[in-house]
Amino acid sequence: PTIVQLGIYINSFYAISEQTMDFSLNLYLRQQWRDNRLQYDKKDNNGQDKLKLGDGMWDRLWTPDVFFRNEKKAAFHVVTTPNRLLNLHSNGTVWYVSKITATLSCPMRLHKYPLDTQDCPMMFESFGYTMEHIIYKWLPSPVQREKGLELPQFRLVDHSLNDCSQNYTTGAYPCLEVRFILKRDIGYYMIQLYVPTVLIVILSWVAFWISIDAIPARVTIGLLTVLTMTTQSTGARTQLPRVSYIKAIDVWMVVCLIFVFASLLEFAVVNVFSRKEIRQTRRSSFRKRTMPRDEEIALEQVSISCDCHRLLTSQN
Template sequence: MEFSTSFLLRQEWRDPRLTYDDFNSSIVISEKRLNSLWVPDLYFPNSKRESRHEITIPNVLIRLSPDGTILYSQRLSMTLECTMDLINFPMDKQTCNIDMESYSYTSSDLYYEFTTERSAVESRPGVQIPDFQITDITVGKCQNKYVTGSYTCLRTDVSIKREIGFYATQTYIPSILIVVLSWASFWIDHEAVPARISVGLLTVLTITTQSSGARAQLPRVPNVKAIDVWMLACLAFVFAAYTEYAVVTVLTRRHKKVLKQDDSIYKISKGPSQNEAKNAQGKQEVRSSDYAKDAGILVDNISKYGFPISFIIFNIVYWVYYLHLA
């Protein structure tokens, strides 16, 4: 919720008391004579920390022209507030502003304007921010009213777009692989209990740890962010794949119980010895039919294709919404 910047602040005004006609050339005044001049009491209302560069000498330029025009330039670094809307994080776009206004002079006494002789704001060529891309820089005016009066205000809006590359490699791709890994249990024989439980439990714990790590890097805001929706969906898919085996186990045990009861009935009602071969063949056909009707195996077969298709549909909806609609 803040950003840091370093810039050159140039202010220009005309003081008739400082006019001279001894020679037709501007002069540079020492920074030590600053207290002898009238300067605007400009301040930054949304700043948190400020510093002025003083190595190797104070980075200040004071140039006086014959008509009394003063150019006052200084290099400043500061950290300013930036209220961010993180609903679409990490596909979000933010606008951070730099406000400048007078501290003691009301708008009737002192009025600020951006210069029209040249570009009001210029960014250094090739400037980059590690996590963002600067999309636009605009300037405008604002008016702030306080108990002491109304004050003129200048505002610079810096529009930035978050780069998703870091989050794609650190969050999205690993979570996709974890979800895909959870589907491996559908291809493992349902009789292999340790293998299927291990795969399901491992993926659930891994996706939970990854979700906690992603949330730890963000401020605590009440809004549900895009990355929260993603991690919750991945957790739901992984957890559903884990509980799917519990459903398969229950259905398979119920099926085996039915087969066992059918086998007991068959032994009690078994016919004469000359019909044993015929009855055995009938029994084999019945068991094959019952095996095909095993609901647990059917659930596994449906899950092999149902889970990937559902995850692909979720991905299409998620990326279309947050990249283009949100």
């Protein structure tokens, strides 16, 4: 079998999407293999070991049929000229480089979102040649990247190399895989999510220091904070796919909403007990006002009964 060595040079990472669960990158795909039919004598090339082949030779030579197994879409760069390089060495070794922009699927686990780390694969597989004809191996230093490469919301922490060869009904096909370890940066979410929700919760607690008689002010603060927190929660969910499991951001938003709702509920409870206490106070004050009058009536009745008793005694 022909040994084909693979390697990549990453120009840029961009468009890492949680909604569509994919990522896009721009890279140089490097391939190297040896074809003994292409050996030549250095003397025929002015003693040079390397011969650069022109554009017309690309379609006349055999090249591996490598493709991205987890590809959603990909394209070669052709502006202003096809971005391909083909070098031939005297021993028949072919060095083939092409510039590609690819969008690849990345099944994401969002349980810890936005404090998550994603593991996104890039799989190179032969489309038509089985392992009886081709064997894939990595080049020395197979994964290189542009110096100062930055991602919008992630950091490229590390990568790992694996063999992903798989058996199909038509045979066993060679496959190599590089997995990118991407850690999400928390800065954006601190500014857009965590800090605003904390401030909303603190604002809802301001109602505790407002007089209980200021019902419009306390109700307004409670309702506004509840509605604002609901809007924040809805906005956070619109950036994510509709997964069935609970995410860390869901727990945070629910806890904040509970605190905000509890402050509104506290006002309702305090208002009920306050009105109950007012009614009891009024009843007790009413009783205190009516008790002297009742005592006067009782004394008058006693006095009348005593006078009647004396009158009857004198008549007898």
